[in-house]
Amino acid sequence: MSARQPLPNWVTIVLMPALNVLLAFIIGGLAVAIIGENPLTAMWALFYGAFGTGMGWGFTLHYATNFIFTGLAVAIVFKAGMFNIGGEGQAYVAGLGAIMVALWLDQTHWVFVLFGSTIAAMMMGSLWAIIPAWLQAKRGSHIVITTIMFNFIASAFMSYMLAQVITAPGANAETRTIAEQGRLPLLSDWFDAFQYSPLNITFFFGIAALIFTYVLIWRTKLGYKIRTLGANPEAARYAGISAVYVIIISMAIAGAMAGLMAVNEAVGVQKRLVVGYVHGFGFVGIAVAFMGRSHPVGIALAALLFGALYQGGQELAFELPAVPSDLVVVIQALVILFTGAMGEMFRPLLERIFARRVNPAPEAPTTAETEA
Amino acid sequence: MVEHQTTNAQQPSQAAGSEFAIDLKRVSKAFGPVQANKDIDLAVKRNSIHGIVGENGAGKSTLMSILYGFYTADSGEIWVNGQLVKIKDSSHALELGIGMVHQHFMLVENFTVLENIILGAEGEYLLASSMAKAREELTRLATDYGLNVDPDALIEDLSVGQEQRVEILKALYRGADVLILDEPTGVLTPTEADQLFRILEQLRDEGKTIILITHKLREIMAVTDTVSVMRQGEMVGTLATKDTSPEQLAELMVGRRVLLRVDKTPAEPKDVVLDVKGLSVTDDIGVPRVKDVSFNVRAGEIVGIAGVAGNGQSDLLRAISGMEAPLLGEIRVNGELVRFHGDDSASDARKMGVAHVPEDRLKMGLVTAFEEWENSILGYHESEKYGTGMFLSPKMAIAEAEKRIEMFDIRPRNPRLKTANFSGGNQQKIVLAREMDRDLDVLIVGQPTRGVDIGAIEFIHKHIIELRDKGIAVLLVSVELDEIRALSDRVLVMFDGEIVTELSPDASEREFGLSMAGVDPKEGA
Structure with a gap:
């Protein structure tokens, strides 16, 4: 019954995640020390790899763009009070739509490829998300279970499509490559600094998606409905807000967001669709949304962090061969663990530190209510 | 001293x-x-x-x-x-x-009385011996203090009054x-x-x-x-x-003089506004909660529904406000049928002029995580007053919230404050202001003063009477008999999902007590 002390915003938004990341690096550093390398050298290699060069920045931002899309896919649905664990599958199936339209239009101009594949990716992602949403809204099947299952279905379905249906002649489970004139422009075409990085025009879609989400959630009536349902379903019913409608529409938007990853990764960089192209980005999106507290600004920062971890991690494995690439995955996993699953670990400590200094609610509300 | x-x-x-x-x-x-x-x-x-x-x-x-x-x-x-x-x-x-009996009972529904009483004081590894000891002790307590409860009854089969006795027995068993x-x-x-x-x-x-x-x-x-x-x-x-x-x-x-009586003139009821005919409602698992209820409310009168909590009042309110589909029967507002077609039907009832102050403001009437102004538009959020088309304009909504804060004396006067940080009375005023400050024909109010302090009760009662005098049909549900009697012009008593009788608010406390327990006072005398 200890009353939960409210913490100042900057503590929950900045300090707590920073402490979590720090702790993850300390433990990761210990692991590096155990295998006989200098943790500081390793961390520097990681940092420099991510932010030291224009190319590093390019890779980091490219990965971050993927995380923005998959993070938003989790966050929007989380605002409606549900977990969308299906970003992985939604992005995967969206790849089918994106690549088919891209391959269809790739003899024209990249502008058509960009917009055509974007629309197709968003539609396919939406479609894949709407099915579990409908099952939840109308049949009460728990969306966490169904979205997880739909990841597996997506995986099997896409393997079949890539191996049997849209396979490039002579290739093994992948489509043909997008023709030269249909390829999306890289940012390095305009800014030399990005060198050989895959950062492409979809990056701006990522920024737009963040702004779109902010406006959607806080500046539209639909966003109001989403937040009401998420915070208090009974109040939503009282207010005449249809839970069925909100669940389906928020999942549709989330699926479209996850789908955008296909444009960035498959159309923009790989220029074809290969088996398992999503490569866990959908799952990491969950950690990104958590760490970003489902707020577009937070998600932007969390996506940047994870982008840096991905890019820096690869540089680290390259620079210090004694550090196995598996260890890099361990460090990434530690960050996910401490920021996502154990994100509230420091709260009691911080509450004790800040409790005396901040002004809590004028009347501890729990106390007031029990007196009713 | x-x-x-x-x-x-x-x-x-x-x-x-x-x-x-x-x-x-x-x-x-x-x-x-x-x-x-x-x-x-x-x-x-x-x-x-x-x-x-x-x-x-x-x-x-x-x-x-x-x-x-x-x-x-x-x-x-x-x-x-x-x-x-x-x-x-x-x-x-x-x-x-020192033992405490909480307001909300802390009992395991599908355990027996005896099991609940030894819960947390099981004693040894084997249950049997402590159960026997507890049974003996329970019999002693029951005879000493007149606390009669069947030790082998399941909690879920007990009445609320009996559950409370179990809570008291629990405290006594632990030596309070x-x-x-x-x-x-x-x-x-x-x-x-x-x-x-x-x-x-x-x-x-x-x-x-x-x-x-x-x-x-x-x-x-x-x-x-x-x-x-x-x-x-x-x-x-x-x-x-x-x-x-x-x-x-x-x-x-x-800290000042308070009016415990409500001043009101006799009602001048006009046409029937809310007309309920043969209404039956079942809950989620199909248990009938409201059984063939018919009544009406005229413009300019307050009809009170008295009854012990849990006798179907909540389900009645949910059906009339469009939150729950009735099983049978019909509800008309100004002669127009309230239809239930989906989980957003409450918004249709609102459009027909039904304003609803729900029984439980925290569970239903408010989103406590929202800022005050956001709750000030709940249920009316689609209105063009709060933003054109699909957009929501915090500026427009806040302007109106500020006006209502003034009108209803909501404190603190800050529409950007989180709703959880308002006191119970002020939270209730947020709901009342939202529902009352608009064009409405019917006001349905559940427990308007639950958890509200005396100063605010006076204020809320005055506002409800004012609305009645403006010609609005008011349906009032409250478990506070004093409140029902002070405000209502007619009182319907609900028991086990049925309206058992209609009483005048001036009827004796004994008459109310009997009919609330399901006995018709005219027969049961």
Whole structure:
């Protein structure tokens, strides 16, 4: 019954995640020390790899763009009070739509490829998300279970499509490559600094998606409905807000967001669709949304962090061969663990530190209510 | 007061111990800058029933939580039976003989009475022996204090009054000498409440000490020996009950004179606005909750629905407001049928002029995580007044919220403050302002003053009567009989999903009591 002390915003938004990341690096550093390398050298290699060069920045931002899309896919649905664990599958199936339209239009101009594949990716992602949403809204099947299952279905379905249906002649489970004139422009075409990085025009879609989400959630009536349902379903019913409608529409938007990853990764960089192209980005999106507290600004920062971890991690494995690439995955996993699953670990400590200094609610509300 | 000043100097003697079961001295507790308890002195005589009254947020619950070990006081002394103690937690409080009966029962529904009573005090590894011991003890307690409950009955089969007895038995079984009861009559019929008071008196006569927290002055007058009044974290007075009056207590609680009666002129009802015919409603699992109910409400009258909580009133409100589909029957507003077509039907009822102040503002009427202005548009959020087309304009909504804050005197006057940080009374005003400040034909109100302090009750009642006088049809559901009788022009009594009778608000308390228990007073006499 200890009353939960409210913490100042900057503590929950900045300090707590920073402490979590720090702790993850300390433990990761210990692991590096155990295998006989200098943790500081390793961390520097990681940092420099991510932010030291224009190319590093390019890779980091490219990965971050993927995380923005998959993070938003989790966050929007989380605002409606549900977990969308299906970003992985939604992005995967969206790849089918994106690549088919891209391959269809790739003899024209990249502008058509960009917009055509974007629309197709968003539609396919939406479609894949709407099915579990409908099952939840109308049949009460728990969306966490169904979205997880739909990841597996997506995986099997896409393997079949890539191996049997849209396979490039002579290739093994992948489509043909997008023709030269249909390829999306890289940012390095305009800014030399990005060198050989895959950062492409979809990056701006990522920024737009963040702004779109902010406006959607806080500046539209639909966003109001989403937040009401998420915070208090009974109040939503009282207010005449249809839970069925909100669940389906928020999942549709989330699926479209996850789908955008296909444009960035498959159309923009790989220029074809290969088996398992999503490569866990959908799952990491969950950690990104958590760490970003489902707020577009937070998600932007969390996506940047994870982008840096991905890019820096690869540089680290390259620079210090004694550090196995598996260890890099361990460090990434530690960050996910401490920021996502154990994100509230420091709260009691911080509450004790800040409790005396901040002004809590004028009347501890729990106390007031029990007196009713 | 003089006696226990002297005990400080002496060795805590047996004589001093027998005078006061509980003696709090200058107890203070602050939550941040909010002083919940300021230098509280409270001496509870052994073998007495001691009432504590005060408005919401006056600090009653905080004080009891300190005594029960939930909170630790910042300063001050706690003397139990003449011993200076530091209560660490609730199990320590129990060791000292202090037991608490919570407002919301903490019982396992599908366990028997006996299993619930030994829960947390199972004793040994094997249940059988402690069960046998408990059964014996239970029989003794039942005969000593008139607390009769079948030890083998499942909790879910018991009435609310019986469940409460189980809670009391639980505390006694654990050896409580001092029983704290927090708002014990909120869920009881008048008859059950009377039975509870008889039990409390018997407990006192058998040597127990009772602390009764309540906001119902009538109960204080009926059962306590001494009463302490708290206001804004301070103890403003301790009086012998026989020397005081409800008016005096109310004045002490609020700090000014309060009208306990509602002033209203006779109603001038006009055309039927709300017409309910043959309505039946079942709950989620198909249990019938409302059974073939018909009634109407005319423009300019207040129809009250009296009844003990859980007799179908909530389901009736949900059906009329469009939140739940009726099984049978029809609801008409101004002759137009209210249709249920999906989970957003409540918005259709609103468009037809039905405003709904729900029974439970925290569960239904508000989103506590929202800022005040966001709750000020809940249910009306689609209106063009709060943004063009699909967009929501906080600026426009805040402007209107500010206007309502002024009109309804909502404090603090900050539409950007999180709703959870408003007091209960002010939260209720947010809901009332939202539902009343618009074009409406029917107002359905559930428990308008639940958990609301006396000052705000007066204000809310005045507003409801004002709406009636403007020609609005008001349907009022409340478990507070006093409130129903003070506000209503006609009263329907609900029992087990049916409207058993219609009474005049001036009918006797006995008539109300009988019909609320399902007995027709005309026959049952």
